[in-house]
Amino acid sequence: MEKSCLLPFGIFLVLLLNISASVAAPTAESVYISFLQCLKNYTSSPDQVSNIIFAQTNASFSSVLEAYIRNARFNTTSTPKPLLVVTPLEEPHIQGAVICAKNIGIQLKIRSGGHDYEGISYVSDQPFIILDMFQFRNITVDVENKVAVVQAGATLGEVYYRIWEKSKVYGFPAGLCPTVGVGGHLSGGGYGNMLRKHGLSVDHVVDAKIVDVKGRILDKEAMGEDLFWAIKGGGGASFGVILSYTVKLVLVPEVVTVFKILKSLDKNENMTELVLQWQNVAPHTDDRLFMRLLLQPVSSKVVKKTKTIRATVMALFLGGADEVVTLMGKEFPALDLSKENCTEMSWIGSVLWWANFDNATKPQALLDRNVNSANFLKRKSDYVQKPLSKVELEGIWKKMIELGKTGFVFNPYGGKMSEVSSDATPFPHRAGNLFKIQYSVNWDEPGLELDNNYTSQARILYSYMTPFVSSNPRSAFLNYRDLDIGTNSFGNNTYEEGAVYGIKYFNRNFERLVKIKTVVDPENFFRNEQSIPTQTGLDTAASESDAGKLLHLSLYWNLMVKVVWLLIFEVFI
Incomplete structure (x- = not known):
């Protein structure tokens, strides 16, 4: 009985559809093979390249990926995973990684320490590769x-x-x-x-x-x-x-001084007066003195089952204890600082102290990378340009207690920060800013409900603070990454999208950054959810590069040849 030709052509069409899908969305295996072969051209030891590329099927993939995830919100089973993690050992590995990722037409994420608060350096909704720099540490x-x-x-x-x-x-x-x-x-x-x-x-x-x-x-x-x-x-x-x-x-001086002072709202310790004075002293005092102010909702020890606010002043003075005690006695009486509150030490000792090590810790502890350690967190930022009044502070205490978890970190400016021009670097937040706010909330347990609860708390407090912070633009700090203030979409990736967050991070410097980006990376290969857009705003990077298209067409043609041979086999054999 003669064979029908309908079945082979049906199979042919199905295979064509499958092949087209595979070309549009490359698999982890195909990316690994293509990337590995490409990267071998950029090293003097091509046989060793496989040792620095970790595919999803590699037994070490998860451990390498998770080692430098510093926000546990982005270390769940539902978090998008990279197709590859590349851990370069030498400069040609990095050169090759850029060229090969561009040729394949796949996004490259760059991670150094993994502390990006929104996980931008190791998470993406697009197929992506992580270039992890943790071994590049000389x-x-x-x-x-x-x-x-x-x-x-x-x-x-x-x-x-x-x-x-x-x-x-x-x-x-x-x-x-x-x-x-x-x-x-x-x-x-x-x-x-x-x-x-x-x-x-x-x-x-x-x-x-x-x-x-x-x-x-x-x-x-x-x-x-x-x-x-x-x-x-x-x-x-x-x-x-x-x-x-x-x-x-x-x-740095041979002797520096650190101190920590705590006061609570519920203990009749004039905590509100402390904060009022801090605003007028911390940004204007001797520039050798940095006094960070932490404000946290905590359980009251005075009234059980209620919340109160605790204020903590943590300070580094680049000098001796006697001098800073005298200075604070004149400028900041609400602090009530005494020499007994102070500890003199070396500068490296102060580094350990600020990192919460005890005083007996050796400096070698700073070499501990503390990998595979992360809690759940959300951060946001603001800038304050005029002091908050007593009434405003009391309203803030009430809102913090109502929310129950989110706190503030106030970091004073002034000193050198007021002397450097706002366009000397892209960082624009110089003169005119009294202090920067970090909104901070941490939690220990996983779960979508907890995530939503605590991130919502931070957003509510941020919204409440709107009248008291900078405006037009409401400024933000890039290192306190916050996707709430705007993102670009890889489908459009327009200048208009980038300007929403870009002006908040960079103010007037944003336009210069866009011009530079347009010149040095016109196709927007180096991109992320809050990257600098090009001036044209065209999503050229979202499509494959010309070389990447050629690679995919080559794969497509090879598969087509196989299909044709299968078709011939079905018809004539």
Whole structure:
């Protein structure tokens, strides 16, 4: 009996549909094979490339992915996972990763320490690859020339330790959490408890190395003034892959002083008066003094089963205890500071103290990356330009107690921050700002209901604060990443979308960042949910690059040949 030709052609059509779908949405396996073969062309040891690429089928995939997830909200079974995690060991690996991801037409996410509050460096709704820089962590300290070259995957704790190893009179002004990665911290601005004396981390960057969209390694001279300016506070991941920063060290005294003062609203300790005075003192006092103010709703020890507000002043003074006690006695009597409240120590000792280590801890503890550790959290930010009144503060206490969990961190400005021009770097929040607010809520247990509850609390408190903070724009801090203030969509990715959040983060500097982005990455390959858009706003990056299209067409043609042979087999055999 003669075979019908209808069945083979039916099979042919079905296979065509399946192939078309596979070309539109590449599988993890096909991406791994294509990426692996491509990356081998960018190393002197091609046989070792497979050791730095972790596909979803690799037994170590989950451990490598989860090691630097610092927000447990983005470490659930429903969280989108990368198709690959790439852990470069040398510069050509990074050059190759950029070129190969671009050729394949797949999004590249760049992670240094994983502390992005919204998980932007390791989560995406699009098929994506993570370029994880955690092994790219060399630090070279040159005390004679007062500089350090720090690779992007190093942590702040490692930076502080390596400086301390070489010198006891130099330090670097950066963040308080030792596990934060250098790449994200510095490219977003970077600040710490020496900002009133020495400004931001990026104010001390004198050179950098970056891999651009063409896979070239550029230093300050090669990248030009504009791009160098952009990656000092404009978010490096919008412009390329930061390889390293060269930073100037700053002098620190042999003896510094720290103290912590706590007062509660329910204990008749004049807590509200403390906060009123803090606003008028902390941004204006001696620039060697940084006094952070934490405000938290806590369980009352005076009235059971009720909440109260606790205020904590944590301070670093770049000098001795006697001097700061005298200063605070004159300027800040509500603090009621005595020498017994103070502890004198070395600068590296103060780094450990601020990181919540006890006084007996050795500096080597700063080398502990504390991987696979995260709680659930939400952060938001604001800037305050005029002091809050007593009535306004009392209303805030009432709202905080009503919500029950979300607290504030007030970080004072002034000093050096008021002396640097708002356009010296992309970070614009300089003179005119008294202090920055971080809205902070943490929780320990997983669950969508808890997530919604606590993130909603932070948003409600943020909304309540609208009359008291900066406006037109309501400013925000890039390193306190917050997707609530706007995102771009990969389907449109327009300038208009980018401006919604971009002007809040960068104010007038946003326009210059857009112009630079348009020049250095016109197809918007380096992109994320809050990246700098191009001037055209066209979603050229969402579509595949020309090389990527050729690769997919090649795969398509090879599969078509196989289908034709199957068809011939069915008809004639």
